[in-house]
Amino acid sequence: MNYLHHRPLAVAVALCVTALAPLGAAAQSATTDLDRVEVTGTRIKRAEVEGQVPVQTLNRADIERTGLTSIGEVLQQLTGSGSALNAKFNSSGNFGFPPDGSGVGAGSAQVDLRHLGAKRVLVLVDGIRWVNESSASGVGSATDLNTIPLAIVERIEVLEDGASSLYGSDAIAGVVNIITRRDFDGGQVTMNYGQYGKGDGTQKGVDLAWGKSGDRYSLFLGASWTKQDPVYAKDREQSRFPIPGTGLAFGSGGIPQGRFAFVDPNTGAEQDIVPNTGVSSPRYDGSAGCNRTDDYHCFTSADRFNFAEYNMVLTPSERKGLFGQFRFDITDNVQWYVKALGNRRESTNQAGPEPLFFGPDGATGNPLADNIVVSALNPYNPFGFDLVSSGNMSLIGRRPVEGGARVFEQQVDTTYFATGLVGNFQAADRSWYWDVNGMYSKNKAEQTNYGSYNIYNVNMALGDPAVCAATPGCVPLNIFGGAGSITPDMLRWIQPVVRDRSQNELSLFTANLSSDLFTLPAGPVSFATGLEHRKYKGSYQPDPLTVIGHYNGVPSQPTSGSYDVNEAYLELSVPIFADSALGKKLDLSLAGRYSDYSTFGGEFTPKYGLRWQVTDDFVLRTTYAEGFRAPSIGELYGSAARADLQLFDPCSVGLGGTPPRGSAANCASLGVPTGFQQANSQISVTTGGNRELEPERSRSFSAGFVWSPWFGNDASWSERFDVEVTFYRHNIDGAIQAINAQTQLDLCVDTLDPIYCDGITRASTGAVSSFNNRLTNLGSIKTDGWDVDLFWTLPQSSIGQFKLGWKNTFVGRYEATGAAGQRQPQKPGVEVADSSIPEWTSNASIGWTLDNWSANWTVRHISELTEDCGDAVAFPVCSNQAAGTNTLSATTFHDMQVGYKIDWMKGLQLTAGLNNVFDKDPPICLSCSLNGYDASTYDIPRGRYWYLRADLRF
Structure with missing residues (x-):
């Protein structure tokens, strides 16, 4: 340790000893002195209360x-x-x-x-x-x-x-x-x-x-x-939605009906769909190959979940x-x-019922969620093929409202x-x-x-039903049937109490x-x-x-x-x-x-x-x-540990269709495809x-x-x-x-400087997948x-x-x-x-x-x-x-x-x-x-x- 660091201690101790020296020779006195007090800002007992500092x-x-x-x-x-x-x-x-x-x-x-x-x-x-x-x-x-x-x-x-x-x-x-x-x-x-x-x-x-x-x-x-x-x-008008005056636009993509974004291996068509549960009639949208006439409709902001009403x-x-x-x-x-x-x-x-996000666009930072495989053999899977993270599936967002709000x-x-x-x-x-x-x-x-989930058990309940059947307590999970499709037996397997x-x-x-x-x-x-x-x-x-x-x-x-x-x-x-x-x-x-x-x-x-x-x-x-x-x-x-922060990706198309703020060339060099839109406004940041x-x-x-x-x-x-x-x-x-996470993300896109970009990785879809x-x-x-x-x-x-x-x-x-x-x-x-x-x-x-x-x-x-x-x-x-x-x-x-x-x-x-x-x-x-x-x-x-x-x- 540096000698100069210790020298002030020697000086301080010497001064203390000097100050204490008269004690040995001093005679005790019975006189009580109550006139002096100590106030915040000084250790010296003094009569004046007002000192050098406010x-x-x-x-x-x-x-x-x-x-x-x-x-x-x-x-x-x-x-x-x-x-x-x-x-x-x-x-x-x-x-x-x-x-x-x-x-x-x-x-x-x-x-x-x-x-x-x-x-x-x-x-x-x-x-x-x-x-x-x-x-x-x-x-x-x-x-x-x-x-x-x-x-x-x-x-x-x-x-x-x-x-x-x-x-x-x-x-x-x-x-x-x-x-x-x-x-x-x-x-x-x-x-x-x-x-x-x-x-x-x-x-x-x-x-x-x-x-x-x-x-x-x-x-x-x-x-x-x-x-x-x-x-x-x-119970307050100003706090009923995630951002006042924007309705459901900033609601969550993890919804009770379930949101499923994947590429159909049979047709090659990109889908971002939601079950018609609770919708009076199907909706049709020809964009990005999403054109449904069955029991699903294409995801829009109208489907987003209003988590704000559960808050305090x-x-x-x-x-x-x-x-x-x-x-x-x-x-x-x-x-x-x-x-x-x-x-x-x-x-x-x-907080609102905890969402389950799967796939690279979910950006949870948890490998069990980001790399999940939903088996075609799952009895509730209606698509007839595996949904594979970083394969044909980019996002599943299901919010089990059946499990109630998160209470801490x-x-x-x-x-x-x-x-x-x-x-x-x-x-x-x-x-x-x-x-x-x-x-x-x-x-x-x-x-x-109360109200959180065991993602390992969720993984097993969505996977091969034979493996689930061989595991005591495991019950196959239905995330496809809309709100109400998750039964009490399913909840008992996936919903613990966390302490x-x-x-x-x-x-x-x-x-x-x-x-x-x-x-x-x-x-x-x-x-x-x-x-x-x-x-x-x-x-x-x-x-x-x-x-x-x-x-x-x-x-x-x-x-x-x-x-x-x-x-x-x-x-x-x-x-x-x-x-x-x-x-x-x-x-x-x-x-x-x-x-x-x-x-x-x-x-x-x-x-x-x-x-x-x-x-x-x-x-x-x-x-x-x-x-x-x-x-x-x-x-x-x-x-x-992890913080799920509300961050806006400069390479993303805005929710209102506004073009990305970031340079197109810089975003492309970071692996972000043209037309990318951030699926989850919360990005997981490791701390x-x-x-x-x-x-x-x-x-x-x-x-x-x-x-x-x-x-x-x-x-x-x-x-x-x-x-x-x-x-x-x-x-x-x-x-x-x-460094402020939004500032770091913005500077990475603006400058491509490793000082800011190191620690930020993106999935094949362009979404931020990890942020250190x-x-x-x-x-x-x-x-x-x-x-x-x-x-x-x-x-x-x-x-x-x-x-x-x-x-x-x-x-x-x-x-x-x-x-x-x-x-x-x-x-x-x-x-x-x-x-x-x-x-x-x-x-x-x-x-x-x-x-x-x-x-x-x-x-x-x-x-x-x-x-x-x-x-x-x-x-x-x-x-x-x-x-x-x-x-x-x-x-x-x-x-x-x-x-x-x-x-x-x-x-x-x-x-x-x-x-x-x-x-x-x-x-x-x-x-x-x-x-x-x-x-x-x-x-x-x-x-x-x-x-x-x-x-x-x-």
């Missing part, structure tokens, strides 16, 4: 005003948040496996800051890391915030700045620090009930809290239960949590604490235990603050899948020390230092049927891995001047952390900051930080981890000011007025990701923008008191490039891959209080976005057909809340609220995978939601 704090009142019951959903409404998973993503069975090995995260709620991804946000609870999620389909690299009951939260502090030097890996985009409730005397019962205007999506819950404190102890206990009912896609717009879940925290003052200066949590989430996703049920259990000592003492004429902490946490998930499991574990030990080193003319030089050890373990175990390759759905292999890290950090706060002609005060902050990973070695990350108090009411501040994110277990050890991955490295810069003008404080027109402006910039090098898209350290991500926030508290008057807040984020740049310099499609003002980067997001609120009454009105605004129409360009729903783009118009949601407090016991607070007051629909998204809108950015269609809450304290 920290946004959400207290319980802020959280309750949203009417939401999930921490993730609350944080996703911040203007600086990007696209992240939530309950509006009906993900299982549709999105496949992401290349980072994390699984689909079904039922979880995450937070993304600055559009850099949830895995680049570090989540802390009381200043200590929280365990990453396990999705039951992979080993997650982000935190599921649904594992933390909202009822136990005192406040949430959000740092939207790089902080690896203070907190280590993952803190590239920022830090979310969830502070739990601690000092609480008495009891509290909170009940809530809500429902969407259409009478569905009912949400109800009960939270219990009880606390007691004495001279030397405090105890807090909390319990939470929340249940969310589903909203089905069929809002997925159901039930969450139960218990939390306890006990603190005991061993002496006046030493406190022992213990904390424990248990949380269970039960959630469900649902998750059970996710989180356990957490932490204990430690916190104290302070007097030595060398100064106060010293210290803490030691130990923590263990586990997130364990199980997913049960997958995964878990993440985190154990850690930390020790921290903070004090003043010495005094300069401008004030004391303060420091914080500490050591940390962490151990990560993760595993994913798919169903044995999946492991041996017999599962018809998305295949995957087991994943297992572990690593540990040792770290040391030092932070300094150095006063440069105070009360001078240049201003009230100028402080310099310096921080550095050395991390030694068992997987790749050492990493040193520094941070520098300046805070200039120009006047009593004006502060300038700036920071520069270097950071890193270590590859996660899924990214390192994730085995081969997997990479043990050679290096850490991502980042550079972050911020600069801004806080202005609280004297004329706006305690004035006739204003009790307090504040303006906060921050410029931010993040650069990430060696970002761990796979693996993780690597790609090029870079660069983003910058501005936060502009205004806060105004008006004086109390006879009509009450008003408070106004207006928060804005403007994204100026977002550029993502691959290793070879290829630009990824993400940029400001663009919607792509179920995520968006609005150029402007804004939240404005006005609050009012008068005696026991309170009210609040909130406005949430998302600026206009643009997306590629893809094959939907042929339909009027594409707003600019000439340019091939669709505009997602600027959208504004309004929320209101009214409350009244009754002076009974310690107080009974009654609250009624209405979110999305004007029932605003989200803009139609043509490129989004499900439900016709971007679930990570907007409220659901027809999303007016009312709720009631009662909060009794006793």
Whole structure:
């Protein structure tokens, strides 16, 4: 290992030893110093809460005003948040496996800051890391915030700045620090009930809290239960079809009647036919040799299957949590604490009945399906000859609706235990603050899948009936007779129950020390230092049927891995001047952390900051930080898996008959015949981890000011007025990701460059038959923008008191490039891959209080976005057909809340609220995978939601 990697550790340890040296000679003091606190963004205990970096704090009142019951959903409404998973993503069975090995995260709620991804946000609870999620389909690299009951939260502090030097890996985009409730005397019962205007999506819950404190102890206990009912896609006009405004055009070619594309060996005619089951009369079509007058008709878009009506717009879940925290003052200066949590989430996703695709145009990536032979001897085969993949048969698409919808049920259990000592003492004429902490946490998930198929058994049931007859349980399968032709006996042979499991574990030990080193003319030089050890373990175990390759759905292999890290950090706060002609005060902050990973070695990350108090009411501040994110277990050890992605082949004739976008010469050189039309809009893309991955490295810069003008404080027109402006910039090098699959496919056709075409193969029909898209350290991500926030508290008057807040984020740049310099499609003002980067997001609120009454009105605004129409360009729903783009118009949601407090016991607070007051629909998204809108950015269609809450304290 490089000596330079280790040298910072020696420096850090030496500084720690120097700082600790006075302890041996110091006398203990009984003096208790409670004036200093630690806030997110610094480890130094200080009296001033406002530091060098912008920290946004959400207290319980802020959280309750949203009417939401999930921490993730609350944080996703911040203007600086990007696209992240939530309950509006009906993900299982549709999105496949992401290349980072994390699984689909079904039922979880995450937070993304600055559009850099949830895995680049570090989540802390009381200043200590929280365990990453396990999705039951992979080993997650982000935190599921649904594992933390909202009822136990005192406040949430959000740092939207790089902080690896203070907190280590993952803190590239920022830090979310969830502070739990601690000092609480008495009891509290909170009940809530809500429902969407259409009478569905009912949400109800009960939270219990009880606390007691004495001279030397405090105890807090909390319990939470929340249940969310589903909203089905069929009950919303916008989500009833795969893409709004296109009818069945983008429905599936895997249909209940069965679709059969082959060359008749007796006549040489090409056929693409469907049984007339359910059709009043035969249809005739002379194109491509398809001319039927029998019991079949030629396949058209009118035959496609509408899978959308089986989906969910809002997925159901039930969450139960218990939390306890006990603190005991061993002496006046030493406190022992213990904390424990248990949380269970039960959630469900649902997708349309699983299709069976056979043949090269099915592009499933499963050899048992792509290379199948349907025997002429099968008693239900009406054609009298074998149907041979890559021979005379190119596609069979049969959707066994007899087996019902695909249902994915998750059970996710989180356990957490932490204990430690916190104290302070007097030595060398100064106060010293210290803490030691130990923590263990586990997130364990199980997913049960109903409605999928055993493709090996399907193969046998379609093959030689003699082989089937010799196999116990095998029943010949009828895929030719249309819907209803698959009997219960046939289903018992081909339809298993699939069970997958995964878990993440985190154990850690930390020790921290903070004090003043010495005094300069401008004030004391303060420091914080500490050591940390962490151990990560993760595993994913798919169903044995999946492991041996017999599962018809998305295949995957087991994943297992572990690593540990040792770290040391030092932070300094150095006063440069105070009360001078240049201003009230100028402080310099310096921080550095050395991390030694068992997987790749050492990493040193520094941070520098300046805070200039120009006047009593004006502060300038700036920071520069270097950071890193270590590859996660899924990214390192994730085995081969598959994602079935909605991709448009540039060599394909469009669904509306539009010519291929790609060059005819280039398509021909790739083996694509003239007139080729993509049969299956979902292309299977193989993904997997990479043990050679290096850490991502980042550079972050911020600069801004806080202005609280004297004329706006305690004035006739204003009790307090504040303006906060921050410029931010993040650069990430060696970002761990796979090139966007659509971008890779487009570049392959446009350039024929092996960089893009290697890993993409095509069948003899021209269809993409395999697509290898693996993780690597790609090029870079660069983003910058501005936060502009205004806060105004008006004086109390006879009509009450008003408070106004207006928060804005403007994204100026977002550029993502691959290793070879290829630009990824993400940029400001663009919607792509179920995520968006609005150029402007804004939240404005006005609050009012008068005696026991309170009210609040909130406005949430998302600026206009643009997306590629893809094959939907042929339909009027594409707003600019000439340019091939669709505009997602600027959208504004309004929320209101009214409350009244009754002076009974310690107080009974009654609250009624209405979110999305004007029932605003989200803009139609043509490129989004499900439900016709971007679930990570907007409220659901027809999303007016009312709720009631009662909060009794006793």
